[in-house]
Amino acid sequence: MGSVLQLKPALTDQMDGEVMSIKIYNSMTKKKHEFKPIKEGHVSMYVCGPTVYDFLHVGNFRGAIFFNVVRNWFEKNNYEVKYIYNYTDVDDKIINRANEVGTTPKELAEKYIAEFEKDYATLRLRPHTKNPRVTEHMADIINMVSSLIEKGKAYAPGNGDVYFDVQEFPDYGQLSNKNIDELESGVRIEANELKKHPSDFALWKSAKEGEPSWTSPWGEGRPGWHIECSVMAKEMLGETIDIHGGGLDLVFPHHENEIAQSEACSGKSYVNYWMHNNMLEFGQQKMSKSLGNVKTGRSFLEEYNGEVLKFLNLSSHYRSIIDFSDKQIERAISSLAKFYSSLKWAQDLIGHDLSLAPVPDSFQQQVDEASHGFEASMNEDFNTADALSKFFELMRAFNNLTRKPGKVKPEQKAVAEVYLHWIKDRGNILALFQENPAEYLQILDDMLLRQKGLNREDINQLVASRKKARENKDYAKSDEIRDQLASMGVLVMDSAEGSVWEVDKS
Numbered sequence: 475m476g477s478v479l480q481l482k483p484a485l486t487d488q489m490d491g492e493v494m495s496i497k498i499y500n501s502m503t504k505k506k507h508e509f510k511p512i513k514e515g516h517v518s519m520y521v522c523g524p525t526v527y528d529f530l531h532v533g534n535f536r537g538a539i540f541f542n543v544v545r546n547w548f549e550k551n552n553y554e555v556k557y558i559y560n561y562t563d564v565d566d567k568i569i570n571r572a573n574e575v576g577t578t579p580k581e582l583a584e585k586y587i588a589e590f591e592k593d594y595a596t597l598r599l600r601p602h603t604k605n606p607r608v609t610e611h612m613a614d615i616i617n618m619v620s621s622l623i624e625k626g627k628a629y630a631p632g633n634g635d636v637y638f639d640v641q642e643f644p645d646y647g648q649l650s651n652k653n654i655d656e657l658e659s660g661v662r663i664e665a666n667e668l669k670k671h672p673s674d675f676a677l678w679k680s681a682k683e684g685e686p687s688w689t690s691p692w693g694e695g696r697p698g699w700h701i702e703c704s705v706m707a708k709e710m711l712g713e714t715i716d717i718h719g720g721g722l723d724l725v726f727p728h729h730e731n732e733i734a735q736s737e738a739c740s741g742k743s744y745v746n747y748w749m750h751n752n753m754l755e756f757g758q759q760k761m762s763k764s765l766g767n768v769k770t771g772r773s774f775l776e777e778y779n780g781e782v783l784k785f786l787n788l789s790s791h792y793r794s795i796i797d798f799s800d801k802q803i804e805r806a807i808s809s810l811a812k813f814y815s816s817l818k819w820a821q822d823l824i825g826h827d828l829s830l831a832p833v834p835d836s837f838q839q840q841v842d843e844a845s846h847g848f849e850a851s852m853n854e855d856f857n858t859a860d861a862l863s864k865f866f867e868l869m870r871a872f873n874n875l876t877r878k879p880g881k882v883k884p885e886q887k888a889v890a891e892v893y894l895h896w897i898k899d900r901g902n903i904l905a906l907f908q909e910n911p912a913e914y915l916q917i918l919d920d921m922l923l924r925q926k927g928l929n930r931e932d933i934n935q936l937v938a939s940r941k942k943a944r945e946n947k948d949y950a951k952s953d954e955i956r957d958q959l960a961s962m963g964v965l966v967m968d969s970a971e972g973s974v975w976e977v978d979k980s
């Protein structure tokens with residue numbers, strides 16, 4: 475028999491002694507491999523952050539939400555994690571946008587870094603180890619570009635630009651499975667007479683009139699996009715890093731170019747595990763400006779909230795496309811509502827003044843199975859969708875044991891304590907289920923009511939008139955109102971303390 479006072483090892487906050495390996499799908503090899511760190515007990519992780527020229531679209535938050543989980547899971551497994559997430563604060567998009575709105579690129583970037591950090595805090599994701607910015611690393615960037623020229627891997631054609639010479643890097647195309655000959659015949663690559671090969675890319679660009687610029691050996695200019703990540707990863711984490719992450723749309727050319735720059739410079743392997751999160755769609759349509767279906771993270775957070783966004787993201791495996799259709803959003807809200815309803819129930823049970831009782835073996839067994847299942851899912855390439863299913867299995871077991879009419883039994887309180895602890899502890903890794911159950915259930919219920927075109931006041935009025943009917947012993951009327959509420963999707967529960975209602979989540 476388990477006891478409520480002495481939690482079993484599976485419920486404590488450290489993982490138990492059994493060492494299980496974490497498997498990662500490496501985009502480079504297209505296979506899953508057991509994770510082996512460069513330095514025992516440490517993980518170095520670099521994830522490409524946003525270009526800060528506007529509010530980010532909702533899809534940009536997928537990486538932020540997912541890689542937060544990756545970091546948490548490594549830490550739960552006793553690794554020390556350094557997690558770098560950069561801000562691109564020099565870029566064509568920033569310059570163009572600043573000109574459009576009549577501000578400086580610096581001010582524009584500052585504004586949208588602050589807006590991103592506001593959304594990040596709303597999502598209650600943990601701060602990164604560092605958020606380096608391109609403008610803080612100009613000297614390092616100029617050093618790496620110079621070093622690539624010295625090594626014969628880059629050239630300055632004399633117009634103030636510097637290009638990487640892809641023909642001097644035989645492995646070019648290894649991540650995206652492209653080869654230089656194919657790229658040469660590709661029609662999408664712009665011809666440029668100064669380039670030796672159409673795939674050569676700019677490491678440094680000469681300044682144009684009115685653009686921000688820095689002094690370099692090649693004249694006034696600014697860095698190309700790709701070089702910044704190679705430089706910042708090296709400065710903060712070293713020449714070879716454990717994990718590099720980002721969206722699937724960054725594989726080519728951005729990550730391909732990062733590999734070329736870093737490896738040509740150091741002569742060492744740049745990244746041991748490449749991880750890429752997939753994109754999202756809106757009802758089977760890609761999000762794009764031309765389709766007019768671009769939704770910012772901010773507008774999503776205002777219309778729904780952070781918990782819904784995190785839940786939607788983590789309900790799918792990070793390598794599959796997520797559908798952000800209205801139907802999927804509704805489904806996520808009602809799943810969350812079901813879940814928070816069980817958490818509120820658990821909290822209510824814990825509030826009862828009852829004697830201590832042991833947790834029934836059958837429930838303890840389900841808890842152990844959930845623990846094992848959660849761990850196995852997370853170790854299998856961070857399968858958060860599977861990991862979340864363990865929460866719902868345990869929720870059903872908890873509901874079956876405790877949500878019964880009649881007097882509350884001491885063992886139900888014990889079950890509630892173990893359940894709530896498990897959910898909070900595992901939920902914390904996913905950055906989910908940490909809201910106050912009673913308060914948050916109200917917020918979810920309001921969202922569900924809004925979807926049904928109902929509001930809280932109308933329901934309270936109906937519940938009050940039913941109460942009056944009951945006091946007058948008019949049971950026919952009372953039943954009629956109950957049926958009316960049920961047809962609206964609202965359940966009324968009567969107890970000794972009075973009647974409460976909630977939105978039907980079945």
Ligand SMILES: [Zn+2]
Pocket residue numbers: 521522523703728
């Ligand atoms: Zn990058």
